[in-house]
Amino acid sequence: MKHKSIFGYGVTTTPLVAFLNKQGEKLYIYDDKFKDISTDEKGNTFLPSSAFESASSSMEILSPGIPPYHPLIQKAQHRISEYDYFDMLLNDEAQKPLNIWISGTNGKTTTTEITTLLLSPFGAKSGGNIGTPLATLYEEKAPVWVLETSSFSLHYTQKACPHIYALLPVREDHITWHGSFENYVSDKLKPLTLMNAQSYAIIPDELSSHPTLKAYKGHLITYKDSVDLAQKLDLPIERIVFKEPFLLDALIALGIAKVGFKCEDIERLNLFKIGKHRIEEFYDTQDRLWVDDSKGTNVDATIEAIRRYADKHLIIILGGDDKGANLTPLFDFMQGKDICIYAIGSNEARLADFAKKYALPCVPSTTLQKAMELIKQVRKTDDVVLLSPAAASLDQFSSYKQRGEIFVKLALQ
Template identity: 65%
Template structure:
């Protein structure tokens, strides 16, 4: 079998290594290759223009490659990494009588990582490991064979997955994101709900109640749990949310994790969950030497995440740093949310001109600063040493226009805040 790999980066490197160990010499296509050459492992590295569909038996792709890419349009046997390993697991079960792992998928616009990590913590006593967007690569999960796979699952992966399905699928709230990649918000929703059509009567799905009338939800064969809020889901799953130490938006993440653990193995251990520590760069509070509050929410890369972050601090004056690559997202909900609140905006990044136009339309104070260094210098000059307000970095945009990652953006923000 001639296997083609589309995209050669963080996602596909472990897959390539695994396939090489299985004896496959691969044909790897990536935009960064300008001419055909071979690596030390017998793989042929080629530019996309050299892909000939008739010479390929199977194509496995990096999920970030958009459907509009020439490789995707030409492919005739395209599958996702999820589909590939799902096929291997089923072959092992049928041929070698191996047990199928208990597979959990977690998706949504925001909160996927936190919910996945919380769920993995709760299910560690049952030999659970996390993977997908975070944690262990699928190739390593397959090799290590843990009993429970908890996979943070992106809309990109869901778009290309047509055979694999989980035992439990949990969908956090879905807001506008990656619209240019999916083509429309409706397509984005369709991809987010797509696992439901492949799940059988022995499965569970936890999804927002706004999708109750979607055809995929109405045709779902398993046990469907619809929720409107954290409190609503807690009530439906008999969880005492008052005993959870986390505040929103992490409260919903916690309740979904508890619900998953309860349905999977009756493992809704509240005390264990309350030992969980929220990851870096997501509404991470810290204080400077003047005891002033700063909040690193660099992971707030879309409008809904930023709205969630701002909502925690509306009792005081907020200086919010916005800006970056917003990928053409609809910014109206953000400005509608902040228009009547005690907020001023410091803007940076590629969409600064757009932010200024919105701020003018909604009569909201904004100071354009171009980059994080000028922004922080501006804030230090205007902020009193005894200020009781909050400075919030929650850009509602991706970071790659000016930074290597949201992590670097958050680290620079924190460093500049603490060295005033």
């Protein structure tokens, strides 16, 4: 007898498994972390990835983090994304929620959270990478789904699509997973190939020559920057309290609310509080400024953080697992600025080589603890110390959150 299979057992798929168990399903769950076959009290079977046999599987629902080159994906014959699965359950168009998807390299979470705040009077709830699991959104019959959507989810989604799609600027990221920057961009634009003529898309102008945009049937709004978007949508930029890079996030969220709901609630927008570890400023007992941007895990995010403090003497902690990203744009941006780099993590030597090439001072420090010890010996009162690693954290930390928390603790000691 064939069964449903779940690929990957983590944050995304755990609520899905619970949902399917309530429907009477007993699932086969495959994950690299399982070394032996076991079962739980719900009748689910946990198996190593190597145990998967496509002949016994009727459907494979994927955790989006599993890359296309993984053996599980290669053997699957009936794979489906979580987005497509719930779209299939919502087969009655009259009962489907209004779907808003938000993607991009940086700013997805902030834009999703602001959009959800603006549309909360209309019953909006956030999901996807953040917020409420899709299974819960489905069970609660939320009328508006605001989904922070990764390029991984978009890659595997073949049928589901949003009514409104907003894309923040796309910069080099996840290249190993996608195979190339061109593939990454194509996945980011994929929803446009599935959306109808009544849909709306807010897309960076730099992608306007891409074939996918030229073929898009819906209402297309392109933007060069925050000022351009505000002008095109007639949004009162002067009344918005946020600075860049959050200003663009706020304007995109406000644009979604305006085109989708004719809502332009600036007062509600300005109540939003930026999340932790994203250009989060704090002061120590000596009134010295420290900035936790541990969520700055790629080059573009770090450039935006540096831009905020370009008129200061900046001490920046860089480093971690950069996944082979192109660091040239970051060092091009830093060149000529009053910056000193403290390099940590697995790409420490690579950062030191770049710094030498660009004649930027760099102190190889290996660990965050060592970097902070050295910085405290030399920093002056007016210096700004910024943790914005332009790299993932998992080489030395459990998450960017842990990295940020340790940075704050060390700064305040």
